[in-house]
Amino acid sequence: MKLYNTFTGNKEPFVPLRPGEVRMYVCGVTVYDDCHIGHARSAVVFDVFRRYLTARGYRVTYVRNFTDIDDKIIRRAQAEGVPAEAIAERYIAAYYRDMDRLGVQRADVEPRATEHLAEMQTIISGLLARGYAYAAGGDVLFRVKKFSTYGSLSKRSAEDLSAGARVEVSPHKEDPMDFVLWKTSKPGEPAWDSPWGPGRPGWHIECSAMAMKHLGETFDIHGGGMDLIFPHHENEIAQSEALTGRPFVRCWMHNGFVNIDREKMSKSLGNFFTVAEVLERYDPEAVRLFLLSTHYRSPVDYSDRNFEEARAGLDRVYTLLREFKGMRGRDEGAAPMAIGEREAAVDEALRQFQMDFREALDDDFNTAAALGQCFDLVRHLNREIAACRAADQRLPDRAIARAQAVFQEAGRLLGLFQQDPEAWFKKEAVASRTEATTALLSPEEIETRIRDRAEARGRKDWATADAIRRALEAQGVVLEDKAGGATEWKRVTPLTGDPPRRA
RNA sequence: GGCGGCGUACCCAAGUGGCUAAGGGAGAGGUCUGCAAAACCUUUAUGCAGCGGUUCGAAUCCGCUCGCCGCGUCCA
Numbered sequence: 001m002k003l004y005n006t007f008t009g010n011k012e013p014f015v016p017l018r019p020g021e022v023r024m025y026v027c028g029v030t031v032y033d034d035c036h037i038g039h040a041r042s043a044v045v046f047d048v049f050r051r052y053l054t055a056r057g058y059r060v061t062y063v064r065n066f067t068d069i070d071d072k073i074i075r076r077a078q079a080e081g082v083p084a085e086a087i088a089e090r091y092i093a094a095y096y097r098d099m100d101r102l103g104v105q106r107a108d109v110e111p112r113a114t115e116h117l118a119e120m121q122t123i124i125s126g127l128l129a130r131g132y133a134y135a136a137g138g139d140v141l142f143r144v145k146k147f148s149t150y151g152s153l154s155k156r157s158a159e160d161l162s163a164g165a166r167v168e169v170s171p172h173k174e175d176p177m178d179f180v181l182w183k184t185s186k187p188g189e190p191a192w193d194s195p196w197g198p199g200r201p202g203w204h205i206e207c208s209a210m211a212m213k214h215l216g217e218t219f220d221i222h223g224g225g226m227d228l229i230f231p232h233h234e235n236e237i238a239q240s241e242a243l244t245g246r247p248f249v250r251c252w253m254h255n256g257f258v259n260i261d262r263e264k265m266s267k268s269l270g271n272f273f274t275v276a277e278v279l280e281r282y283d284p285e286a287v288r289l290f291l292l293s294t295h296y297r298s299p300v301d302y303s304d305r306n307f308e309e310a311r312a313g314l315d316r317v318y319t320l321l322r323e324f325k326g327m328r329g330r331d332e333g334a335a336p337m338a339i340g341e342r343e344a345a346v347d348e349a350l351r352q353f354q355m356d357f358r359e360a361l362d363d364d365f366n367t368a369a370a371l372g373q374c375f376d377l378v379r380h381l382n383r384e385i386a387a388c389r390a391a392d393q394r395l396p397d398r399a400i401a402r403a404q405a406v407f408q409e410a411g412r413l414l415g416l417f418q419q420d421p422e423a424w425f426k427k428e429a430v431a432s433r434t435e436a437t438t439a440l441l442s443p444e445e446i447e448t449r450i451r452d453r454a455e456a457r458g459r460k461d462w463a464t465a466d467a468i469r470r471a472l473e474a475q476g477v478v479l480e481d482k483a484g485g486a487t488e489w490k491r492v493t494p495l496t497g498d499p500p501r502r503a
Numbered sequence: 504g505g506c507g508g509c510g511u512a513c514c515c516a517a518g519u520g521g522c523u524a525a526g527g528g529a530g531a532g533g534u535c536u537g538c539a540a541a542a543c544c545u546u547u548a549u550g551c552a553g554c555g556g557u558u559c560g561a562a563u564c565c566g567c568u569c570g571c572c573g574c575g576u577c578c579a
Contacts, residue, residue: 029579042579072577154574156506203577225579229507232578255579256508262571266578293527294516299509299572309515309528316527319541356525360517369517372526379526379543386535386543457537466538473539480540488540 001056001362003221004297006229006252007153011364016220017250022058023215024050025249027207027224027232028110030067031091032076035098036272037287037302038258038265042225044288044415045255045296045367047104049223051413052361063214064107065207066092068114069200074189084190088114098275101284103415109214113206117192120201120209123243124181124194132242136172138184138197144177147238153252154230179235181205204235208248211236217244223253226297227264256299265302273302283427286311288415292367311493313375314416314424320378321407322421323385324400326482335394342388343399349380350406357410367414374410425490440491441475450479450487 001014016022026046029039043064050062068088077084113120124140127133133142144150151157180202185191191198211219217240224233233252240248257264265272278287290310294300337343353373360369381403388394411417426443441449449468456464469479472489480488 027579039579226573227578230574257579264573268577306515313527366517369525372517375526382542460537462537469539478540
């Protein structure tokens with residue numbers, strides 16, 4: 001397996017420090033507001049990555065933190081007149097609500113900054129003792145100049161940094177580049193006792209503390225959004241390595257942004273969609289597919305069109321899975337089984353798929369290519385089904401079962417294809433509904449209309465039958481007449497093709 | 504201005520030195536169907552922003568130009 005390492009700027013073979021074991025840390029969220037779809041991308045990408053490592057046979061320890069003390073949390077708490085902890089609790093709950101819906105699994109350890117004050121203070125003391133930090137006016141600052149390799153993750157030289165340094169977080173800085181490890185709390189702000197006076201930790205120190213506590217001084221993978229490369233991860237490296245004298249992280253992974261109209265989605269620009277808003281309009285599985293259909297390091301553009309295409313893609317997969325479901329259990333039927341060429345072709349397609357799928361994910365976790373392989377397999381299998389039908393044969397149950405199992409397995413990794421195909425086509429709760437489709441017909445109403453139509457068809461009253469079909473279609477229900485005379489139905493949503501709009 | 508990245512068909516998107524440039528969506532034509540739907544087949548980039556260069560060979564490497572974005576400020 002190869003992974004792109006932000007630190008080296010290259011794709012390199014992934015070799016965990018301890019054979020068979022992977023320790024990974026991913027920066028979670030600061031819980032001061034609802035998550036937007038950009039947070040969801042990071043969560044989904046690393047969720048799937050963890051699943052893949054596990055499936056690959058590694059024993060994975062996945063740590064994802066909550067930043068539950070921070071200026072923004074304090075500001076919000078003051079605005080609402082509630083304690084900071086109340087804000088943190090509220091948005092941690094909201095995070096779980098959103099991520100559960102997206103099928104993001106829990107990390108093995110989900111530490112909170114406020115539970116690691118002792119560890120942070122230990123690190124700060126150690127840095128002071130080693131001369132990498134200095135106390136000034138109640139603050140403790142990291143002496144960047146002393147850490148000679150500072151800037152190597154973000155590829156910045158000291159000159160670049162000095163030129164770019166601005167806002168004085170602390171008036172006591174020796175150098176504008178220095179960053180705060182501990183800051184004095186103002187009256188009314190949450191504060192913890194420390195050797196340097198009451199205060200609270202700086203932003204970067206928490207991740208160093210939590211990562212090293214749960215994963216050790218050196219661990220395999222540290223991930224997060226690209227916007228964390230500088231200064232957050234750069235500072236984590238500086239703090240951690242200055243203290244331990246050992247490499248902090250072996251491989252840095254950073255996911256790209258979700259853009260809107262080619263601009264980064266962010267709170268400060270106000271151009272964001274929360275996960276909850278998105279899930280009001282789109283199926284969680286379609287959102288997942290959308291997020292995985294681009295390589296994790298590339299930017300991905302938020303648009304109605306893209307979500308609808310993701311949904312259309314899922315329709316294609318579920319159509320095949322539904323077909324399989326209907327085909328099974330007919331081994332007693334009249335048609336001869338296709339046990340020769342056709343079954344062999346199915347097995348060959350499955351075998352090839354498994355190789356290609358894994359190869360794609362092994363190549364810097366290329367979920368986009370892996371999904372391409374899934375669709376390629378769909379086409380191959382559809383082709384075999386069609387060939388059987390043309391030859392008046394049918395695939396034996398065992399071949400179908402093998403194909404179903406392959407989709408189950410690949411889908412489980414991606415968090416896709418896990419629903420019952422019937423449920424997928426008949427669900428009404430979420431769907432990229434257009435304004436035109438207003439009231440939804442109930443399944444009972446639809447079944448009644450189908451019976452009416454079957455009657456008309458029996459009389460060869462095609463005009464009535466077609467009228468019913470058209471009427472249902474106008475309400476978003478498409479009928480499919482099957483070979484035996486049965487009629488299936490599904491809900492559809494036309495593509496709008498419109499760019500995203502927001503008031 | 505500095506640093507980093509991106510620009511592949513109508514849209515989305517893989518591919519980063521060498522088989523006919525994956526896959527999805529959309530469109531067109533066809534097979535099947537009472538009509539449909541689904542599926543399948545054919546079709547939509549002699550070319551990968553543009554111009555040069557390296558090479559037997561480049562979308563892939565190098566240089567320049569144009570366009571877009573990100574970082575340097577909280578940020579997934």
